[in-house]
Amino acid sequence: MRPGVFTVFITGGTGLIGRAAIARLLRQHPDVRIAALVRSGERWRSLVTTLGPLVARVVPVRGDITCDGLALGRGAHHWLERHSRAVVHLAADTVFSRSRDAARAVNVDGTRHLLEAVRSLGSGYRPRLVFSSSIAVFGPPFPEAIGDDHLAAPLTSYGTQKAIAELLVSDYTRRGFLDGISIRLPTICVRPGEPNKAASGFFSSIIREPLSGHEAVLPVPEDVRHWFASPRAAVGFLVHAATLDQDALGGRRALTMPGVSATVGEMIESLRRIAGAEAVELIRRVPDEATMRMVASWPGRFHTRRAQELGFEAETDFDEIIRAHVEDELNGVVGAVAA
Amino acid sequence: MRPGVFTVFITGGTGLIGRAAIARLLRQHPDVRIAALVRSGERWRSLVTTLGPLVARVVPVRGDITCDGLALGRGAHHWLERHSRAVVHLAADTVFSRSRDAARAVNVDGTRHLLEAVRSLGSGYRPRLVFSSSIAVFGPPFPEAIGDDHLAAPLTSYGTQKAIAELLVSDYTRRGFLDGISIRLPTICVRPGEPNKAASGFFSSIIREPLSGHEAVLPVPEDVRHWFASPRAAVGFLVHAATLDQDALGGRRALTMPGVSATVGEMIESLRRIAGAEAVELIRRVPDEATMRMVASWPGRFHTRRAQELGFEAETDFDEIIRAHVEDELNGVVGAVAA
Numbered sequence: 001m002r003p004g005v006f007t008v009f010i011t012g013g014t015g016l017i018g019r020a021a022i023a024r025l026l027r028q029h030p031d032v033r034i035a036a037l038v039r040s041g042e043r044w045r046s047l048v049t050t051l052g053p054l055v056a057r058v059v060p061v062r063g064d065i066t067c068d069g070l071a072l073g074r075g076a077h078h079w080l081e082r083h084s085r086a087v088v089h090l091a092a093d094t095v096f097s098r099s100r101d102a103a104r105a106v107n108v109d110g111t112r113h114l115l116e117a118v119r120s121l122g123s124g125y126r127p128r129l130v131f132s133s134s135i136a137v138f139g140p141p142f143p144e145a146i147g148d149d150h151l152a153a154p155l156t157s158y159g160t161q162k163a164i165a166e167l168l169v170s171d172y173t174r175r176g177f178l179d180g181i182s183i184r185l186p187t188i189c190v191r192p193g194e195p196n197k198a199a200s201g202f203f204s205s206i207i208r209e210p211l212s213g214h215e216a217v218l219p220v221p222e223d224v225r226h227w228f229a230s231p232r233a234a235v236g237f238l239v240h241a242a243t244l245d246q247d248a249l250g251g252r253r254a255l256t257m258p259g260v261s262a263t264v265g266e267m268i269e270s271l272r273r274i275a276g277a278e279a280v281e282l283i284r285r286v287p288d289e290a291t292m293r294m295v296a297s298w299p300g301r302f303h304t305r306r307a308q309e310l311g312f313e314a315e316t317d318f319d320e321i322i323r324a325h326v327e328d329e330l331n332g333v334v335g336a337v338a339a
Numbered sequence: 340m341r342p343g344v345f346t347v348f349i350t351g352g353t354g355l356i357g358r359a360a361i362a363r364l365l366r367q368h369p370d371v372r373i374a375a376l377v378r379s380g381e382r383w384r385s386l387v388t389t390l391g392p393l394v395a396r397v398v399p400v401r402g403d404i405t406c407d408g409l410a411l412g413r414g415a416h417h418w419l420e421r422h423s424r425a426v427v428h429l430a431a432d433t434v435f436s437r438s439r440d441a442a443r444a445v446n447v448d449g450t451r452h453l454l455e456a457v458r459s460l461g462s463g464y465r466p467r468l469v470f471s472s473s474i475a476v477f478g479p480p481f482p483e484a485i486g487d488d489h490l491a492a493p494l495t496s497y498g499t500q501k502a503i504a505e506l507l508v509s510d511y512t513r514r515g516f517l518d519g520i521s522i523r524l525p526t527i528c529v530r531p532g533e534p535n536k537a538a539s540g541f542f543s544s545i546i547r548e549p550l551s552g553h554e555a556v557l558p559v560p561e562d563v564r565h566w567f568a569s570p571r572a573a574v575g576f577l578v579h580a581a582t583l584d585q586d587a588l589g590g591r592r593a594l595t596m597p598g599v600s601a602t603v604g605e606m607i608e609s610l611r612r613i614a615g616a617e618a619v620e621l622i623r624r625v626p627d628e629a630t631m632r633m634v635a636s637w638p639g640r641f642h643t644r645r646a647q648e649l650g651f652e653a654e655t656d657f658d659e660i661i662r663a664h665v666e667d668e669l670n671g672v673v674g675a676v677a678a
Contacts, residue, residue, distance in 0.1 A: 100514075139590070151490040153509070153591055160510040164503050170492070171499040251478070252492055
């Protein structure tokens, strides 16, 4: 291990947040190297495209998180060894995309395989491990604002799987095999790219689509309130968690991340301020009972004092979330509608 | 299925609480039959000895909860089928007895195997499933009394495994595969039989041993407070949970059971009232740092309003807990010391 070089082992590095987190780590920290667990050449190429010349500091590690031992390729254990000072575990399967059992193989078994792989390296190795959890671990009834000590009582299989993984991370930490922290991400908004099938997808599309002149469908009433952070803020959480002083963390290793509490109506008013009435007119209201039922069980507001005291920072209002999207994804150009 | 016959499928039925629960179910409910999952002939014989003639209403089902599909013997699926109206899942491995990984195979994987076995029987089958969880799911810091909405933040691997199993039971319930309830048992006191290796074992031995004229070792100070229920009360919780109306339960399926909050000093005063000063003199104070450290992280008092509203009942003071032991284990004879 060369002094000063800090290798971060990352799972799920080819996803939306993963690619952005790798890019940010490499740009902000010249001494950082990345070892990225990748399942296929195709996924690796998507990372190469995103990173450009920065990819020179990234090593692809062939492996599969759903397999015991991660099915690491030859020599790959090397990268999870003593010179990886942090492990960032983003690999996740959102339940809507496949079956719950396939999702469990990634979200629960995959996490256990990763923790066991770290543990198997022996007592001298105790890296920081950052697990990307989710506010999906919470289920109603909710207080007006959900505090740091609120119980994890998920109402989805995805939330259940994240809650189980959090328990594993805390237990392996307590047993001294690693130095874990589970960060519960707010709903990420505005997600770039194509609309996805997640029930929460409309939160992003009602902002993203109008900003580039396209229609978007709103399936819920304007008084629905939810908890958001930009992709930029989420990446900030991960990088901060990977480098945070462990003494500050104490025994409870699952932390809800700060975010912006906004109603759909407030989101639309932000859009109006930033992109004008023409953008807002592109939102088509098509109430959908199934989505409304689901969204009714989602949390709307948190008090995240612990995370804030530890230095985690999110946007402070929804305007800022939209501006982050405009800067990071639209080259700062607002009002493509008018073009 | 004969009308009126109610079969209960039970795992862990050969343990302390399991044997007592089977005996109580058979005595109180003439229409109940038991199908008991047993791993070996030896375990089955221990049940035969306990039950006497009642065993005629018990069928041993050969199987192993640590195996996918439970490794059920030929024809055994029959017993987990539509005519088992309740499943009582007591099988557990306390971590102190073996390795944590062996314990996990029972406590986490075993629970999942059982839930999957029920699920595999198809959509028409949705039995009540009672899972025996533990107050070990809670870890400090604690409020003065721990309420029904307190978060599960365990500080032991055993507690972690129980918390994970609770999450699974809730998720399978929500998905409609079964009608689950996790009951968090207090520390069971007075446990009959030989002292065991559990760190909590002294709570029972400082009462049990003096009651039969033997010395017992007290490793902690008298101001240590903890949460107790008798074996008799624990059996009552299980039987009540197996027959409780599901409409009363709602979405949150993990319930802390009522119990008695007592300090070691209060326990000793109860012993003095019931068995006299000679009994108390048999308690030898041998402070043990390791036990003290462990016990310091255990909960001392709960508010269990939900369970009480649902009709779960425990003893109301520690005298009653000792009297239950004297009645159930010592044929009502107090003061063997004097004999």
